[in-house]
Amino acid sequence: MLLPSMLPKISKYFSFTASKDWFYRHSFSMAGLRSVATNLGEGTTMHCWVPKIHYPCKPSLVLIHGFGANAMWQYSEHLRHFITHFNVYVPDLIFFGESFTSRPERTEKFQAQCLMKLMEAHGVHRMRLVGISYGGFVGYSVASQFPDAVDRLVLCCTGVCLEENDMEDGLFRVSSLDEASSILLPQTPDKLRELMKLSHVKPIRGVPSYFLADFIQVMCSNYVEEKRGLIEAILKGRQLSNLPKITQPTLIVWGEQDQIFPLELGYRLKGHIGENAQIVVIKNAGHAVNLEKPKEFTRHLKSFLIDTQSMTPSSQLTLKEQIQKTFAFSK
Numbered sequence: 001m002l003l004p005s006m007l008p009k010i011s012k013y014f015s016f017t018a019s020k021d022w023f024y025r026h027s028f029s030m031a032g033l034r035s036v037a038t039n040l041g042e043g044t045t046m047h048c049w050v051p052k053i054h055y056p057c058k059p060s061l062v063l064i065h066g067f068g069a070n071a072m073w074q075y076s077e078h079l080r081h082f083i084t085h086f087n088v089y090v091p092d093l094i095f096f097g098e099s100f101t102s103r104p105e106r107t108e109k110f111q112a113q114c115l116m117k118l119m120e121a122h123g124v125h126r127m128r129l130v131g132i133s134y135g136g137f138v139g140y141s142v143a144s145q146f147p148d149a150v151d152r153l154v155l156c157c158t159g160v161c162l163e164e165n166d167m168e169d170g171l172f173r174v175s176s177l178d179e180a181s182s183i184l185l186p187q188t189p190d191k192l193r194e195l196m197k198l199s200h201v202k203p204i205r206g207v208p209s210y211f212l213a214d215f216i217q218v219m220c221s222n223y224v225e226e227k228r229g230l231i232e233a234i235l236k237g238r239q240l241s242n243l244p245k246i247t248q249p250t251l252i253v254w255g256e257q258d259q260i261f262p263l264e265l266g267y268r269l270k271g272h273i274g275e276n277a278q279i280v281v282i283k284n285a286g287h288a289v290n291l292e293k294p295k296e297f298t299r300h301l302k303s304f305l306i307d308t309q310s311m312t313p314s315s316q317l318t319l320k321e322q323i324q325k326t327f328a329f330s331k
Contacts, residue, residue: 016211017218024072031083033090038121043102046118048091059151060124061086061305064115066133066157067184067227069219070097074132077294078301085306086128091118093138095223095230106229108134112141116149128305130154132290133261137234144244153246154301156253157287159261161268164238173198173259177235181228186220189213198259199287243272250277251304253297255285278304 025035033049040046049071061082065071071090082088092099093111101114115138119127129150131139136158143150166172167180174180186192189212196203250273254266263281270279280300285293 015214015218017215021070021072021218024076027076028072028079028090031079033079033083033088036122037098038118040114040117040121044094044114045098045100046091046094046114047098048089048118048122050089050122051087054087054123058085058087060089060119060127062089062091062115062119062124062127062129062139064091064129064131064135064139065093065096066131066135069215073219074290078290078298081298081302082305087124089119089122089124089127091115093135095226100223106226106233108137108141108234109145111138111230112145115142116146119149125149126151128152128154130156130301130305131158132156133158133287134230134234136160140246143246143248143250147247150248152250152305153248154251154253154304155269156297157255157258157261157266157289158252158269159265161240161243161265161272162235162238162261163240164235167235171262171264177232181231184231185224185227186216187224189216192216192220200292201255201257201284201286202292240268240272246273247276249304251300252277252279253289253300254279254281255287255289255292256281256283257285258287258289260287 028035028049032052034052035047036050037045037047063071063075063078063082065074068074071092075090079088079090094101094114103110119125126149129139129142129152131137131154133156136155137160139150139153140155140158140160143153162171167175167177172180174183182191183195183198186195189209192212192215193203193207252266252269252273254263256263258266266279266281270277282289282293282296282300285296290297
């Protein structure tokens with residue numbers, strides 16, 4: 001029998017986070033995706049989960065993660081709902097997961113350009129995009145820079161309409177860029193607990209420090225300075241008047257009690273985009289609405305993204321049928 005007192009000793013030799021990451025990799029593979037690293041040139045490589053079989057009759061869906069763990073952890077609960085309707089692509093943004101660059105750019109504009117190169121390398125020229133938090137900044141930039149490539153866009157808790165003076169004016173729970181970076185890039189268990197409290201309405205309590213330290217070691221210890229640069233680039237000189245307007249149909253999803261990007265920014269974004277945008281506010285949810293309310297989150301995404309009238313019978317394969325086809329293809 002495994003006693004609680006034995007867990008800290010076991011954690012020295014066994015990583016719970018790495019084991020869960022392996023489980024996610026296995027589940028993504030079983031869902032019909034494969035892990036691919038693509039060299040984009042000029043010192044830039046992007047990793048992405050791509051379909052083992054690309055079905056021309058299906059539209060393509062790109063799921064873009066935010067800050068935190070890699071893309072698998074943020075979309076694992078939702079993947080199965082979309083895999084039968086779309087060719088699904090789940091990339092790691094630059095400096096997350098297995099993606100990196102030696103170039104100095106840190107803006108979401110650069111991230112969007114890299115993402116577009118990645119999609120073109122996989123033969124995808126038109127897509128539907130979902131972006132969570134920072135991923136929404138990138139998704140918005142893709143939609144504005146490459147309007148013909150994006151036909152629908154979902155922005156989840158994405159403070160793309162923030163302005164640099166919002167922090168000085170007290171809109172956020174943090175008062176400085178350094179404080180924001182220390183929370184969004186936690187390097188101690190206490191900072192990770194603080195992030196959990198800010199991003200969840202009902203954060204899990206009583207998590208032992210060795211579990212949190214293990215998560216930080218596996219998920220939060222790489223490219224820390226580079227990620228600080230990404231946060232700084234989001235805020236520096238940002239003004240709503242300089243934000244391009246997009247014309248694609250857009251769904252804005254927000255947690256009612258978001259403490260990282262307050263709901264005010266969601267309504268500001270709706271007003272900026274105009275009649276092409278609709279907003280959904282999910283009650284009893286914070287910034288991590290995709291994790292706190294996965295069923296409700298998925299329901300709104302499916303309603304907006306899936307056009308059942310345009311789906312042919314051959315594209316509506318069950319997950320079991322897709323897996324069987326994938327294994328048959330690989331034999």
